[in-house]
Amino acid sequence: MPKMTIDGIEIEVPAGITVLQACELAGKEIPRFCYHERLSVAGNCRMCLVEQEKAPKPIASCAMPVAEGMVIKTDSPIVQKARKGVMEFLLINHPLDCPICDQGGECDLQDQAMAFGKSFSRYQEEKRAVTDKDFGPLVKTEMTRCIQCTRCIRFATEVAGVEVLGAVSRGEHMEVTTYVEKGIASELSGNLIDLCPVGALTSKPYAFTARPWELTKTESIDVSDAVGVNVRIDSRGREVLRILPRINEDVNEEWLADKGRFWVDGLRRQRLDRPFIRENGKLRAASWAEAFDAIAARMKASEGRRMAAIAGDQVDAESLFALKELMTALGSPNIDCRQDGAQLDAGSRASYLFNSTIAGIDRADAILLVGSNPRWEAPVINARIRKRYLKGGLKVASVGAVGDLTYPVEILGAGPETLADLAKGNHSFAEALKNAKAPMIILGQGALARPDGAAILTLARKLAEAANVVRDGWNGFNVLHTAAARVAGLELGFVPQAGGRDVNGILEGAQKGEIDIVYLLAADEIDTNRLGSAFVIYQGHHGDRGAHRADVVLPGAAYTEKDGTYMNTEGRAQLGRLAIFPPGDAKADWSILRALSEVLGKKLGYDNLDQLRRKLYQAFPRFQRIGAIEPAAWGSFGGSGEATRDAFKPAVSNYYMTDPISRASATMAQCTERFVLPAAGGKTGTHG
């Protein structure tokens, strides 16, 4: 622990950090452009110059390691002069277009020019102009504004793992470009916008929309995948304008994947803003009372065992809880939150959680992916695996084909038989798992969402036990979910009750006429053709597959329009908050269920969200421990039966379109066209 003096403050700092980090520890702010804590050190902007005693000239603090006895001054006349000089050079070629620049108001260059620059310019020569580049449908470029900090190049190369950005030419002619103008095919490209300290890279869909000081900022949780990325929702009036990541070291560090960031326009399109009732085959607008009466009439004519409920992938825990209570009150055991048919075992927490935690990836030294493509199912987790890979000493293998995951993956086989081989120890990688210090198995929905999923879950458990993946202080058995609501649903027991039907059973029953009424709580990822002649109630926020088939549509709220609790794939409860109000007559989902319950004569025992939460916390206390995760006890789980020899199929066939919000988004459609269709030869799972 070297001791050093910073501006007269004596401080002991950890060895191996840089002078800039030491200054921050001492509470001194150092201006910087190129330095970023999560990227490699470039040292090319020179903004972080500080004075070091006995050094002949100012030093770049971002690139200088600390040493015993260093005396640093961060605010001496020399430093101030150096900063003014650097600032003047940076501004030589930077256009004075702040009034028309989207970065204005949240621009590092603008702020630091105000704080450290001169109030006038001595430069009278011609400024440099640079042609704009095509970075794809998400990132807008205005390359004349680039100050060549190279953060974007380092991010693309190091974090995103797509080596397409570079600095071509040199000196004054240096330009950041892909050179071949093919766009940046990464699911993390939106983070380039956050990283760019100037207005060179800005958000294309958000261009010229708002100024940062007009926006209301709401801290919430992303529901585009099961990672539970912490986000900030920026809204103005009744519109969400953009979504940015917040820092949470345990979950997303400071990244947010493109779907959760750019599906904003999907929140405005195809919205259900009033109740609808199907009459003579057509949906007509109705009042809440009419809709509830129609439901009540049908429910009275039926009985609990002939009703069913399926919950969607982005539903908050409160609504799941309310719907479960309502279905229980109606006497229906047929409820399920696994609309993809994943054979998850709600009885054992360890069987459905990402047990080693996302931060645990940093410790892992051997990872086996089973039927999972983390790059598309959870891009932020994939970036974490890549970060671990870059540190060295990580072996990754996969059962099931995966594309380019941005790190080398050894493909062991295609399907369950390879998993069985591994479990029996007939495979060299089983040895690698056994000998690893922190081995991980990541079980994806591609392996579980199939008829023999339960048998595969058992195989995975056997492998985990045989390879000693679960040991003292380390549980390397992980399930990677794709649905934000899934873990909460399993935790709540939103699965078939005694004698109840699961999703397949419900659909089969509906086809055969054994199920009269199906309640879809924002469930769109089922085959609605299989609903037969059942009376379908769709409660949700988008006019997607579910609403298309529904007999009664109840307009609910999207995740930006309600307070709700979400449990991520680790089992971490996190709070989503209301940023704007739902459109039209739409209401928060729990309150719709509460109102309906009264009409049905099965009144649920809460009148506001606090009361509901109190009940929820009583029954399932883990939802109360916001931000915390609780290790799950290992036990026996999984189902019997034989696994077939069918190869694992990917759970996500098109990253950009997986749910009602992203399917309604024009931006996501552009991404599909640009990045997915060419690779898939023109067709994806969403076609047809």
Added chain:
Amino acid sequence: MSAAANTDVVQPDSFAFTPENLEKVKKIVAKYPEGRQGSAVMPLLDLAQRQHGWLPRAAMDEIARLLDMAPIRVYEVATFYTMYNLQPVGKYLIQVCRTTPCWLRGSDNLTDYLKQRLGVGMKEVTKDGLFSIMEVECLGACCNAPMVQINDDFYEDLTPETLGKVLDELAAGRKPQTGPQNGRRASMAEGGPTTLKDIPISYDISRDLTGGK
């Protein structure tokens, strides 16, 4: 101005090293330790340029493939150095030095003469594909200013007339004498030595002056 990919250039679809050059590639790559093949990028770019005359993008992509590196990393190197030609050049690329000593000794006259005689501007190729001209910074032959470099050879102490003769020879398919074009040897004083004439007899300076002839 934009230094990025010049979209006007017609790029060939593919590029492959000739079998002889592929042998050379192997030798060059073998000079570097395993996992550090990327270090061979510059000699390989040079080899590709010598084979093709200039460096098309297909060649850079091929080199990226051979060295297992991202294509953009090769583009970065190729665009950084001015001696890689990213657009077609003539069979004879004439690089006129324009840095101060050459400029003072009349490099502008050479440039004007070339433009006029060849009928092309900077970085353009003559219709017959033989010549292209380019102005470059100091080539390190200031004592023989003004000078040009044509492909790998220096032609020094030039006047438009002597440069014209050099071009005549090249156009005729012959290889003109390289070095000073005004008859002096290397960078010795024009018109013979002006000092140190009273050299002891034991040392016959005329041998040096005549190159031992």
